[in-house]
Each structure stands twice: as structure tokens, then as C-alpha cells.
Amino acid sequence: xxxLIKKLVETYGPxxxxxxxxxxxxxxxxxxxxxxxxxxxxxxxxxxxxDGQRLLLDAHMDEIGVMxxxxxxxxxxxxxxxxxxxxxxxxxxxxxxxDGKVGVIGVEQKRDDADKIPxxxxxxxxxxxTDREDSPVQVGDPAVFMRPFAAQGTRLIxxxxxxxxxxxxxxxxxxxxxxxxxxxxxxxxxQEEVGLRGARTSAYGIEPDVGIAVDVTGxxxxxxxxxxxxxxxxxxxxxxxDSGMIAHPKVRRLLVERAxxxxxPYQLEVLARGTTDAAAVQLSRSGVPAGCLSIPCRYxxxxxxxxxxxxxxxxxxxxxxxxxxxx
Amino acid sequence: MILKELSDAFGVSGNEDDVRAIVLxxxxxxxxxxxxxxxxxxxAAKRGTGQDPMRVMLAAHMDEIGLMxxxxDDNxxxxxxxVGGIDPRLLPGTLxxxxxxxIPGVVGVKPVHLLESGERKKVSKIEDLVxxxxxxxxxxxxxxxxxxxxxxxxxxFQELEATVSGKxxxxxxxxxxxxxxxxxxxxxxDxxxxxxxQEEVGLRGARVAAYAIxxxxxxxxxxxxxxxxxxxxxxxxxxxxxKGPAITVMDRSFIADRRLVQLLIHTAEEQDIPYQIKxxxxxxxxxGAIHLAxxxxxxxxxxxxxxxxxxxVALLSLDDFDNTVRLMRKSLSRLTRDTLK
Numbered sequence: 001x002x003x004l005i006k007k008l009v010e011t012y013g014p015x016x017x018x019x020x021x022x023x024x025x026x027x028x029x030x031x032x033x034x035x036x037x038x039x040x041x042x043x044x045x046x047x048x049x050x051d052g053q054r055l056l057l058d059a060h061m062d063e064i065g066v067m068x069x070x071x072x073x074x075x076x077x078x079x080x081x082x083x084x085x086x087x088x089x090x091x092x093x094x095x096x097x098x099d100g101k102v103g104v105i106g107v108e109q110k111r112d113d114a115d116k117i118p119x120x121x122x123x124x125x126x127x128x129x130t131d132r133e134d135s136p137v138q139v140g141d142p143a144v145f146m147r148p149f150a151a152q153g154t155r156l157i158x159x160x161x162x163x164x165x166x167x168x169x170x171x172x173x174x175x176x177x178x179x180x181x182x183x184x185x186x187x188x189x190x191q192e193e194v195g196l197r198g199a200r201t202s203a204y205g206i207e208p209d210v211g212i213a214v215d216v217t218g219x220x221x222x223x224x225x226x227x228x229x230x231x232x233x234x235x236x237x238x239x240x241x242d243s244g245m246i247a248h249p250k251v252r253r254l255l256v257e258r259a260x261x262x263x264x265p266y267q268l269e270v271l272a273r274g275t276t277d278a279a280a281v282q283l284s285r286s287g288v289p290a291g292c293l294s295i296p297c298r299y300x301x302x303x304x305x306x307x308x309x310x311x312x313x314x315x316x317x318x319x320x321x322x323x324x325x326x327x
Numbered sequence: 328m329i330l331k332e333l334s335d336a337f338g339v340s341g342n343e344d345d346v347r348a349i350v351l352x353x354x355x356x357x358x359x360x361x362x363x364x365x366x367x368x369x370x371a372a373k374r375g376t377g378q379d380p381m382r383v384m385l386a387a388h389m390d391e392i393g394l395m396x397x398x399x400d401d402n403x404x405x406x407x408x409x410v411g412g413i414d415p416r417l418l419p420g421t422l423x424x425x426x427x428x429x430i431p432g433v434v435g436v437k438p439v440h441l442l443e444s445g446e447r448k449k450v451s452k453i454e455d456l457v458x459x460x461x462x463x464x465x466x467x468x469x470x471x472x473x474x475x476x477x478x479x480x481x482x483x484f485q486e487l488e489a490t491v492s493g494k495x496x497x498x499x500x501x502x503x504x505x506x507x508x509x510x511x512x513x514x515x516x517d518x519x520x521x522x523x524x525q526e527e528v529g530l531r532g533a534r535v536a537a538y539a540i541x542x543x544x545x546x547x548x549x550x551x552x553x554x555x556x557x558x559x560x561x562x563x564x565x566x567x568x569x570k571g572p573a574i575t576v577m578d579r580s581f582i583a584d585r586r587l588v589q590l591l592i593h594t595a596e597e598q599d600i601p602y603q604i605k606x607x608x609x610x611x612x613x614x615g616a617i618h619l620a621x622x623x624x625x626x627x628x629x630x631x632x633x634x635x636x637x638x639x640v641a642l643l644s645l646d647d648f649d650n651t652v653r654l655m656r657k658s659l660s661r662l663t664r665d666t667l668k
Contacts, residue, residue: 016582040543041623067577067607070563078563080608082577139563139604140576140588191582201623 001312002156004028005168006149009158012098014065014082014142015194018042020098021061025167025188032174033186039205043198044188046174052181053327056208056288057173057319058199058277059166059215060192063159064301065144066095068125068137075129077103077137080120083193087120089302095125095143101136103127103143145303154233154309161305163192165295165312166214173319180323192277196244199277203284210251210289210327211281214315216307217242217269217294226272230296233308235265236315239292244275245282251291258321264314269294293318329353330503330648331484334493337424339393339410339477340528343367346389346502350522353506358520368536369522373509381516381664384542384624385508385655386533386613387501387549388526391494392637394423394458394478399469403462404435407478408453411527415453417638422481425460425472431481432460480639490568490642497636498526500550500643500651504631507652514659526613530580533613537620544587544625544667546655547614550643551575551605551630563606566632569644571601572651575628577608580615584625590666591627594658600650605630625667629655 013021022044030036033046044061064083071077090105097103103125107118125143129135137143147159158164170186185206190198192215203211217237220228230237238255239247259266271294282290295315298306332353338346350369355361358371369389392411399405405425409415419436435457458478462468472478484493493499505520519540523532537545551573555564566573574591575583595602605628618626631651633643 016577017585039622040625041618043623069606069608072562080577082582140607194582197581197619198623200619201621205622 001168001172002151004171005156005165008164008168009149009160012096012144013061013063014144015062015191016082017098017142018062018190022188025061025171028171029174029186039202041198041201042190043202045202045206046186048180048184050180050183052183053209054185054206055182055327056185056187056203056206056211056281057170058187058189058211058213058281059170060163060189060198060277061167062190062193063144063162063164064193065142066125068139068141070139071132071135071137073132075127075131075135077125077127077135078121079123079125082142084301086301087123088117090123093303094146096146097137097141097143101127102146103137147303155306156309157304157306159303159305161297161307162216162300165216165297165307169214169295169312169315169319172316173323176316176320177323181326182323184323189277196277196280200280200284203281203288207285208281208288211278212251212290213276213278213281213292215276215292215294216297216300216305217271218274218300219296219298222298228272230267230269232296232298232306233310234267236311236318237267237269237294237296239269239271239294242271242275243273244279245290247278247291248289251289254322254327255291255293255318258325259318262317262321264318264321266318329506330491330500331493333499333502334484334495337479338389338391339479340390340525341410342477343389343524347522350389350502350506354509354520357509364535364539366532366535367524368532370536370539371509371520373513373518373520375514375516375518379516379663382519382540382542383516383659383662384519384521384537384540384545384617385505386521386523386536386545386547386617387505388498388523388532388613389502390524390527391479391497392527393480396472396474396476396478398474399465400457401465403464403468404457404459405432405468405472407456407458410477412637414637415456416450418456419451421639423458423478424481425458425478426476430460430471432458432478435459482640489646490644492640492642494639494641496550496631496633496641496643498550500631500633500648501548504548504648504651504655508655511656515663523613530611530613530616534616534620537617537624541621542624544584545614545617547612547617547626547628548655549612549628549630550633550636551610552636553632553634565606565609566603568632568634568642569647570603570632571647572654573603573605573630573632575605575612575630578610578612579608580611581618581626583627586666587625587627590662591629591654591658594661595654598653598657600654600657602654
């Protein structure tokens with residue numbers, strides 16, 4: 001599964017430009033399901049037909065990034081954020097454009113308050129150009145953070161674990177799944193990081209009976225972290241609520257019961273800030289009972305997000321329990 | 328000129344009747360079907376020549392920002408709040424037209440002679456501003472302009488040299504582009520025009536219009552910020568006046584469909600129509616609501632650059648306006664189902 005994770009996290013795919021990551025995931029899931037299609041906004045939908053209830057599983061395939069807003073006379077590119085990008089983690093980072101071109105993020109040195117975290121407007125991407133005319137990038141070009149996948153013990157580190165780890169969990173689940181009584185739709189959604197947009201329209205199209213998102217969540221186990229009960233390596237987290245959704249109690253109970261029956265470690269999650277595609281699925285049409293299985297992740301939205309391999313493995317096992325048993 | 332008529336019409340969000348009447352008159356003879364939906368959007372369908380079964384939605388919003396009367400004081404002044412995004416710095420001393428009777432009013436301002444030191448540097452909050460319609464008492468004010476009465480900038484359209492000035496170019500410019508497109512020859516597919524209500528208060532009309540139309544793809548037509556007025560630093564303008572229609576890649580409300588953006592750019596380059604990419608990350612348009620309708624709608628936004636929007640008087644270039652109509656017309660004539668494959 002490490003190979004799969006490495007491949008997915010290193011593939012390019014900021015919100016709105018998910019073609020490359022979609023192709024990569026499509027190649028993985030096409031042999032595993034009955035039908036694969038791409039919907040109007042670009043989400044990839046894999047359908048494994050069954051007679052039972054319509055179950056939607058979702059992970060978003062987009063990642064945060066930056067977009068060029070202006071190339072100045074000397075060829076430096078100013079940029080805006082795609083999704084929640086923090087200036088603190090930008091400085092010194094490298095970004096990669098769709099065609100592989102590389103840029104370095106620099107910061108204006110003469111600032112009034114040099115001790116404060118700079119604003120995004122005070123940063124720029126240096127693509128090695130000497131003036132505006134020879135700049136290889138243009139206004140509107142998106143780019144993602146560059147960072148190779150690394151593994152140390154059971155800890156896995158990469159950019160875009162949010163939410164390629166969810167994509168990997170779903171692909172791996174499909175690989176191991178033999179039979180399911182459910183009519184299963186696995187959605188690899190676009191544009192989550194800019195407002196849960198792909199999941200909203202995909203859920204409308206699928207009209208599921210139950211929806212479960214697989215996404216990362218924060219942890220409270222790092223030095224001076226905000227209080228949060230979730231810890232890395234203690235099992236996948238069953239979401240109780242976050243700032244966008246209260247998980248349907250039946251979906252929460254389903255995940256907890258399946259974990260306990262199968263002896264799979266799990267934790268309960270209450271996330272103070274942030275939400276997932278499940279929030280959009282829940283409000284689709286006349287409403288959908290929805291929940292979320294979270295993979296604990298440190299340093300979310302930085303270029304070095306860290307998860308624990310055991311949590312990932314147990315996430316797959318738990319989903320398989322859900323898929324192989326009645327809802 | 329349809330732009331003049333539309334710009335001069337009163338139509339603050341929720342009160343778009345006058346604009347709607349002008350739009351209906353302008354398009355009725357050029358479309359096959361026209362109706363007004365439950366929220367007040369004008370939905371007009373122009374049948375295609377039939378080669379392509381696609382449904383293409385074009386949207387422009389009829390509403391503009393303005394003020395609403397929320398109270399009356401003992402001296403007969405009207406207390407107001409804003410409808411949509413208004414910058415209170417622009418209001419003192421501005422002429423407004425109040426209510427259906429079009430009563431002229433002025434936003435009250437202390438004469439410069441009476442300003443205390445320090446006052447000159449302060450910006451009045453909207454709560455501290457009043458409209459003066461000449462009423463002598465609370466009673467009279469209440470009769471002239473009851474609670475909930477709308478007030479609109481009184482600016483009239485004017486032709487300057489290469490530019491025109493007027494109010495509400497956001498989005499009467501888009502409405503005028505859409506009227507021009509409907510007046511032309513039909514396309515291969517059915518065109519569904521939506522002149523929407525309540526964009527300035529949250530893209531509300533477009534949301535239900537897109538649900539009803541259920542299109543295969545959509546374009547929002549806008550009047551957007553041009554702000555290349557002098558600045559100290561080499562920083563990005565949102566768009567520039569006179570540099571052609573502005574194509575959105577990403578704003579706060581949506582990320583444009585890349586296939587449609589490519590169609591627009593290729594068309595502009597092949598037809599030698601000037602164009603510019605709007606600075607990403609700013610603003611929002613009806614496309615933000617449309618692209619999320621039902622199962623999702625690939626969408627794009629094309630705008631006429633306009634200086635000083637959301638102020639009493641804006642400025643745009645008629646060349647930009649004409650080029651926006653041309654770019655849309657040429658792009659739509661090349662749009663097929665395969666564009667979205």
C-alpha cells in the first residue's frame with residue numbers, strides 16, 4: 001500500500017485542476033468496479049453494483065496550492081491561495097506547476113513588522129525568470145507544494161496526505177473487497193479544499209441512502225497543541241462532529257459497532273475547526289444520513305503532513321467490515 | 328443604446344421591476360419563450376438550429392447595490408442600511424432617488440466650514456448617515472418613504488470620449504451583453520438566458536434559475552473591477568480598462584471550468600480579440616451558484632472591465648463592451664458537446 005500512497009501523494013492536483021490525479025486514480029480503480037464515470041465538475045465516480053442500499057463513500061482528490069495573480073516587471077510571480085494555505089509554511093517551500101516547472105517561495109525582506117508572520121501579499125514565487133516577458137508562468141497558472149514522500153517507522157510523511165490518504169484508503173478497500181451487499185458508489189471528489197463543491201454535486205447525482213467521507217483530521221498530541229482527544233497511531237477516528245456537520249448517530253454507531261465487533265482500534269473525534277465532504281453530502285437533496293471516518297494527521301495543510309500507517313491499515317479494515325455487512 | 332437604458336433603470340436587489348420591464352421589452356421579439364420565475368428572474372429561451380442537443384445558460388444579474396430605509400428621525404431624516412456591498416466613504420453628499428415615486432434625496436453631510444478638527448479624517452459609518460428628502464417631521468418622512476423603501480444612486484448615463492459613465496455597470500453591462508447576444512442569430516444549441524435577481528446579496532436568483540434550467544454548461548456575464556489607477560508599487564491590477572474582456576480563472580465563488588476557459592482564450596487568439604485574465608482570487612459572480620446546481624454545471628465568467636463599480640458612478644470602455652459581445656458570440660459559435668468531453 002505504501003507504493004500506492006507514494007504515487008497518490010506525489011501526483012499533481014490542486015482544486016480545479018484534478019486531471020492528473022484523476023487519471024492516476026482511474027487507472028487504479030477501473031479494474032476493480034463495474035463502471036467508472038466522470039461527472040460534470042470532474043469528480044471520478046466508481047460504481048460497484050449491488051442490490052442493497054445505495055452507499056456513497058467519498059474522499060477528495062484535490063489538494064491545496066497556489067495560483068499566480070501577477071508577474072511583475074522583474075519576473076517574480078505574486079500568488080493567491082487555492083484552499084487553506086498558511087504563509088508560515090510557504091516561505092522556503094518549492095512549488096511545482098502542472099507541466100513540472102518549479103518555483104521557490106520568497107518573502108519581501110523590507111517589511112514594517114518583520115517579526116510578524118508575513119501576509120500572503122508579501123510573498124512571491126521565483127521561477128528563475130529575469131523579467132516579465134521571459135517568465136515561464138502566467139496569471140492564472142496553478143501550482144502545488146513539492147515534497148517527496150517519506151516513511152520512518154510507521155509514520156508516513158508527505159504533502160497532500162489531505163486527502164490522498166483517503167483516496168488510498170478507498171482504493172485499497174476496493175482492492176480487498178470481494179463481495180458487498182450494498183450498491184456502492186466510491187466518489188473521488190474535486191474541489192473540497194475550496195468549499196466541498198465536488199461532493200455536493202456528486203451526491204446530488206448519486207442520491208445515496210447513506211454517505212461516509214474518508215478524510216484526515218487534526219490531532220492533539222503535539223507540543224502545546226490545541227486540546228483534541230485524537231492521537232496519531234491510536235486508530236482511525238469516527239467523527240462525532242466538526243464545525244460543519246454533526247454526524248448522523250446511526251452512521252457513527254455503525255462505524256463504532258463494526259470496529260468493536262472486529263477488534264479494530266478506533267477513536268472518537270470532535271474537531272473544533274474544519275469539516276469534510278460529508279457535510280455537503282448530508283445536505284444533498286432531502287438529506288442523507290452521513291458520517292466520516294478520519295485518518296489522524298499532524299501538520300494538516302503544511303507541505304509535510306504526517307499520518308500513521310497503522311491508522312491507515314485499520315481504516316481500510318474498518319471500511320471492509322462496513323462494506324461486507326448489512327448497514 | 329440598451330446599456331444606457333439599463334444603467335439608468337432602478338433595480339436594487341429585491342426590487343428589480345424596472346430593469347425587468349426593460350429586459351422583457353428588449354428581448355421579447357428575439358427569443359422563443361420568455362417567463363418570469365418565482366423569485367423574479369427573467370428566463371428567456373432562444374432555440375438553436377438543432378444540430379446540438381446541448382443546453383447552454385447565460386446569466387447576467389439585473390440587481391444593483393443601494394440603500395433601504397430602516398427608520399425616520401424626529402427632524403424628518405431617513406435612516407438607512409445598505410443592500411449589497413456599499414462603501415460608506417462614498418455616500419456623504421451623494422444624490423439618491425427614493426421609492427417608487429422617485430423622490431430625490433441627498434445623503435446628509437456637515438458643511439466643511441463646521442467640521443471640528445479630527446472630523447475630516449474620520450469616515451462616517453452607515454448607521455450615522457441619513458438621506459434628506461426635505462421632510463420637516465417624522466410623520467412626513469414616514470409618509471414619503473415608509474420602512475423598507477429602496478433608494479438608488481441617482482446617477483444618469485453619460486457618453487464621454489472613448490468611455491461611458493453611469494451607475495450599476497455591475498451588472499447592467501452584463502445584461503446589455505446578454506441582450507445583444509439574444510438579438511443575434513441563433514446558435515446550434517438552445518440558449519437559455521437568465522437575467523437574475525439578488526446577486527448582490529448572495530447569488531440568490533441564479534441559484535434557482537440554474538436549478539430550473541438544468542444546463543450542460545454556463546457563462547456568467549459581468550461588469551467587473553478595473554483598478555489600474557496609479558499605485559505606489561508594481562502590484563497587480565484586477566483588470567485594466569481598454570484591454571478587452573476579462574476571463575475569470577478562479578474567484579472567491581468558483582473555479583472556472585478549464586475547458587471553457589480554453590475555448591474563450593483560443594477563440595480570442597484566433598479571432599484577434601483582445602482579452603485579459605482577471606486577477607485570480609477576487610470577487611464572486613452568479614457562476615458561484617450556477618456551477619453547484621443539481622449535479623454540477625461547468626461554468627465560466629466573462630466580464631466587461633469597469634472602473635469604480637459599487638460606487639455612484641462607474642466608467643467603462645465601449646471597445647471592451649463590443650469585444651465582450653464579440654468574444655462571447657464567436658466562442659459560443661464554436662462551443663459543442665465535444666468542448667466538454
